[in-house]
């Protein structure tokens with residue numbers, strides 16, 4: 378039996394994706410760096426403080442070997458994901474700005490978009506890494522659902538808090 382390719386299947390997928398999600402995703406624009414750094418600092422709260430004054434976060438978001446994707450609902454920034462391409466690709470910051478977007482699954486969509494972007498930039502990448510505070514249950518739950526596995530633990534020397542190493546094969 379010969380299977381025929383449905384010429385409409387590809388377009389249909391795109392329409393379904395657009396209908397299901399009100400978010401659009403784009404690389405960080407330079408002019409949004411301040412707003413994004415502030416969003417990260419405010420949603421991470423105390424966890425960010427040992428690492429993250431605004432200037433340090435801004436430098437992490439934009440520049441060579443940095444990947445930052447911003448999610449917008451209409452024109453408003455609803456979340457972002459950021460990482461580096463030094464060595465293995467690594468997610469550094471993931472933040473959803475409001476409860477509604479979190480409940481609509483924006484965190485997971487941002488991880489999916491990041492993986493797609495990494496495969497586009499580095500088609501040979503095999504792994505994506507992330508370190509997370511062990512008590513950030515929401516984040517670890519989300520990364521697990523998205524296929525990340527725990528590969529190790531460390532006591533963070535700056536904060537003295539437990540950190541888990543996560544990785545996903547891509």
Ligand SMILES: CC(C)(COP(=O)(O)OP(=O)(O)OC[C@H]1O[C@@H](n2cnc3c(N)ncnc32)[C@H](O)[C@@H]1OP(=O)(O)O)[C@@H](O)C(=O)NCCC(=O)NCCS
Nearest residue numbers: 420421469470471472473474475476479484485515516519
């Ligand atoms: C980590 C994160 C992206 C996970 O998102 P997610 O798994 O898709 O969604 P969550 O399960 O966290 O969101 C649902 C819950 O969080 C709340 N929530 C998430 N982001 C929120 C926000 N910015 N403002 C208010 N409430 C928020 C929701 O109300 C909901 O509460 P519940 O625990 O009573 O059910 C999200 O929790 C977040 O942005 N956290 C702050 C940043 C952070 O810790 N990032 C990881 C380290 S880089």
